[in-house]
Amino acid sequence: MTHSVRRLTRCAVLTALALAISVCEGLVPLSILIPLPGLRLGLANLVTVYALCRLSGREALGILVARCLLGAVVGGNLTALAFSLTGGLLALGTMWVLLRVPGLSLFGVCIAGAAAHNTGQILAAMGVLASPAIAVYLAPLLAASVLTGAVTGAASILLVRRVPWGNERGT
Amino acid sequence: MRSSAADRTRPTLLDGLVAAAVLAAAAAILFAFRPTSGNFLTARIVLDNELVAEVSLSDLTGPVTIEVPGAKYPITLEAEAGRIRVLHSDCPSQDCVHTGWVSRSGGQIICLPNRLVITVTGGTAEADAVTG
Numbered sequence: 001m002t003h004s005v006r007r008l009t010r011c012a013v014l015t016a017l018a019l020a021i022s023v024c025e026g027l028v029p030l031s032i033l034i035p036l037p038g039l040r041l042g043l044a045n046l047v048t049v050y051a052l053c054r055l056s057g058r059e060a061l062g063i064l065v066a067r068c069l070l071g072a073v074v075g076g077n078l079t080a081l082a083f084s085l086t087g088g089l090l091a092l093g094t095m096w097v098l099l100r101v102p103g104l105s106l107f108g109v110c111i112a113g114a115a116a117h118n119t120g121q122i123l124a125a126m127g128v129l130a131s132p133a134i135a136v137y138l139a140p141l142l143a144a145s146v147l148t149g150a151v152t153g154a155a156s157i158l159l160v161r162r163v164p165w166g167n168e169r170g171t
Numbered sequence: 172m173r174s175s176a177a178d179r180t181r182p183t184l185l186d187g188l189v190a191a192a193v194l195a196a197a198a199a200i201l202f203a204f205r206p207t208s209g210n211f212l213t214a215r216i217v218l219d220n221e222l223v224a225e226v227s228l229s230d231l232t233g234p235v236t237i238e239v240p241g242a243k244y245p246i247t248l249e250a251e252a253g254r255i256r257v258l259h260s261d262c263p264s265q266d267c268v269h270t271g272w273v274s275r276s277g278g279q280i281i282c283l284p285n286r287l288v289i290t291v292t293g294g295t296a297e298a299d300a301v302t303g
Contacts, residue, residue, distance in 0.1 A: 053177040079283070098189075105179035108186030115193045125283060130220050133279050133288050136204045142197035146190045153182075160177050 011051075011059050011066075018047035018067040022084075023074060030148075036140055038083075038121050041148050042114050048092055049110060049156040054164065057096050064088045083124045090120035106157045111149030118145050204277060212276060212293055214255045218242060219286045226250050228291070242285045255289060257282065 022044040030039050044067065051060035068088055072081035094116035098109045118141040125134045212228040216239065223239055234251040236258060244261040254274035257267040260282055267282035276293030 103185045107182040108189040139197045139200040
C-alpha cells in the first residue's frame with residue numbers, strides 16, 4: 001500500500017516536472033534561432049531518461065503518456081498531441097532498448113532518443129498531411145538531434161548520478 | 172543500478188557510432204530528396220490532400236499573389252518568375268512564412284496547421300497555369 005502510494009507520488013511529481021519543462025521550453029523556442037519546424041532541445045526527455053534509469057519502463061511510459069495528454073490540455077492542440085505522443089513513444093522505445101546495450105553511455109542513448117523523437121514527429125506529420133513530402137525536414141532535424149541529444153545526454157548524466165531517488169527504500 | 176549505460180560519465184566509442192548513424196541517415200534522406208534540375212518550374216498547391224492550384228512559375232512575368240480558398244488560417248502566397256513563397260499566414264507557427272522563397276525543383280513549403288503543401292517540381296511545361 002505504502003509502496004504503491006510512493007510510486008504514484010513519484011510518477012506524479014515527475015509528470016508535473018516534465019509538463020512544466022515542456023511548457024517552459026515552448027515559451028523560448030529554439031526555432032527562433034534556427035528556423036526549423038519541430039526543432040526543440042527536448043529537455044522534457046530528461047524526465048523520460050531519468051524514469052527509465054531510476055524507476056522502470058512502465059513508470060516512464062505512464063509519465064510520458066500523462067505528460068503528452070496534459071500538455072495537449074494545456075496547449076489546447078490535438079494535432080500537437082499526435083506529434084508529441086508518436087515522437088515520445090518512439091523515443092521511449094528506442095532508449096529503453098539502447099539502455100540495455102553494453103558499452104553505450106547516456107550520450108548515445110539520448111542522441112538516439114532525440115533522433116527517434118524527430119522521426120516519430122515527422123511520421124505523424126506524414127500521416128496528417130498524407131504525403132511523404134515533409135520527410136525533407138527530417139534530414140536537418142536528424143543532424144540537429146545529434147547536438148540536442150548530446151546536450152540532454154550530458155544533462156541526464158548529471159541528473160541520474162546526482163538524484164538517486166529510485167534507490168532509496170524505506171522511510 | 173539498473174543499467175550500465177546510466178553509470179558511464181564519458182562518451183564511448185559506441186556513442187560516436189550512434190551519432191554517425193544518425194548523421195548518415197540524415198545524409199541519405201538529403202540524397203533521396205535532392206533537388207533535380209529543370210528549366211520549367213511548376214508549383215503545386217495542395218490543401219488537405221486536394222490540389223487547389225498549379226502555377227507554372229517559369230511563365231510568370233511579374234509577381235502574383237494567390238489566396239488559398241478554404242484554408243483554416245487565411246494564407247496568402249506570392250509567386251513570381253521562378254519562385255514562390257508564403258507572403259502571409261495567420262497560422263500560429265509561421266514556419267511556412269519563415270521558409271521563405273523556394274526556387275528549386277524539389278523544394279517545398281509546408282504549412283502544417285493549414286495542412287497545406289506547396290511542392291515545386293521541375294520538368295516540361297505542358298500546361299499553362301491552371302487554377303481551380
